[in-house]
């Protein structure tokens with residue numbers, strides 16, 4: 784994906800932000816090893832950017848990290864995208880504002896639990912601690928990566944859904 788494709792991929796860009804700041808390491812992104820490109824804006828660390836590809840099109844979502852809730856503490860939490868169980872501080876709640884021109888719908892947000900460091904790709908590619916029967920290691924990683932990719936695309940599409948309706952109306 785090019786810088787322009789990534790910048791133009793967001794289904795819910797922040798209308799007050801001027802330009803999406805790409806990660807400094809953009810030129811070194813190992814595209815074949817990741818299922819989404821995730822990064823933070825160091826000047827706005829509560830914001831997270833997630834971009835993936837579906838049907839040869841870049842698809843991105845702007846997320847805002849919510850404060851960790853007390854009831855999640857001290858137990859394992861599962862990331863909604865990679866389905867890894869991790870310690871509570873390694874998974875955070877993020878929200879995505881759904882795009883809407885209607886002011887009443889500005890608070891229409893979708894939430895998800897996501898690896899705090901946006902490192903799902905590391906988790907799905909890691910060797911499982913307990914070996915299961917049946918699938919070989921490589922197949923398992925491939926299967927987990929496919930699941931991760933499919934859930935990422937599905938989440939971004941569900942955020943975008945309202946925009947399509949608004950656009951048709953307009």
Ligand SMILES: [Zn+2]
Nearest residue numbers: 862865898903
């Ligand atoms: Zn994850």
